[in-house]
Amino acid sequence: MKCVIIDDEPLALSILEKYITAFPLLKLVGKFDDAVEGRRFLKSNPIDLLFIDINMPDLTGLELVARLETRPMIIFTTAYKKFAYEGFELEAVDYLLKPITIERFEKAVQKAAERFEQKKPRQTEESIVVRSEYKAIKIFLSDIAFIEGMEDYIKIHLLGSRHPVTTLMSLKGILEILPENGFSRIHRSYIVPDLQVKSIQSKKVTLLSGFELPVSDSYLDFIDKWKNQQTS
Incomplete structure (x- = not known):
C-alpha cells in the first residue's frame, strides 16, 4: 500500500x-x-x-x-x-x-x-485451513506472502502482518494441500506464491511485499519456469 x-x-x-x-x-x-x-x-x-x-x-x-x-x-x-x-x-x-x-x-x-x-478483487477465493495455537485458522491463498520451513513446523507469512501463522507441518506437507499450480518451492526452507514474485536476480527472489529470499541450486528450475510465465 x-x-x-x-x-x-x-x-x-x-x-x-x-x-x-x-x-x-x-x-x-x-x-x-x-x-x-x-x-x-x-x-x-x-x-x-x-x-x-x-x-x-x-x-x-x-x-x-x-x-x-x-x-x-x-x-x-x-x-x-x-x-x-x-x-x-x-x-x-x-x-x-x-x-x-x-x-x-x-x-x-x-x-x-x-x-x-x-x-480489490482477490486473485483467488481459494483457502486452506491449518491448526495453530489450538485453533483452526482459515487462510486465503491470496493473503500468503511466502511460507518458511523451520524443521518440524512452518511459518506462513501473511501480507499486512508482522506475525506469521505457525503450524506443525513440513514444507512437503503444506505443498500437498496447496494448489498444484501457483506455489513453488525455491529452497529447502521456502515456498513462494508465483504471483508474488516481482523479480529474480543472482539466485535471489524479490517479492512484491519487499522480502528477498534465496533460490537454492536444487530448485534453479523455478527461475526458468518463472521467466517463461512472464513471456507467455
Whole structure:
C-alpha cells in the first residue's frame, strides 16, 4: 500500500516513518510537515493510505481530508482524544493517540490491510485451513506472502502482518494441500506464491511485499519456469 505521512511534528514524522519501514506491505511515497504542501502532493499522486495529524496550523487534518476529491484510507494521529468523533465521521480506518506504540500502529495497519483487500478483487477465493495455537485458522491463498520451513513446523507469512501463522507441518506437507499450480518451492526452507514474485536476480527472489529470499541450486528450475510465465 502506497502511503503518505502529514504531521507538523518532526518527532512524529520520524517515528511513523520508522514504523512504516517495519511493514513490507507499506511503501512510504511522501512525508510532509506542512498540510498545504501535503494536500498539493495528494492532488496529483494517488495513494492508498494517509497517516495525518489533526491539530496542525493553517489547515487541520480534518479539513484537509474533507476537501480531498479522491480520498485514500485515513489513519488520524493526534495527541487529543476530543477529535475522535470527527475522525470517524470521515470514515477513518483508525484513530491513533500519541505517543503511538508499534503494537497499536500494527493494529491500525491490519485494519487498513483488511479494507484494502476488500476493495480489490482477490486473485483467488481459494483457502486452506491449518491448526495453530489450538485453533483452526482459515487462510486465503491470496493473503500468503511466502511460507518458511523451520524443521518440524512452518511459518506462513501473511501480507499486512508482522506475525506469521505457525503450524506443525513440513514444507512437503503444506505443498500437498496447496494448489498444484501457483506455489513453488525455491529452497529447502521456502515456498513462494508465483504471483508474488516481482523479480529474480543472482539466485535471489524479490517479492512484491519487499522480502528477498534465496533460490537454492536444487530448485534453479523455478527461475526458468518463472521467466517463461512472464513471456507467455
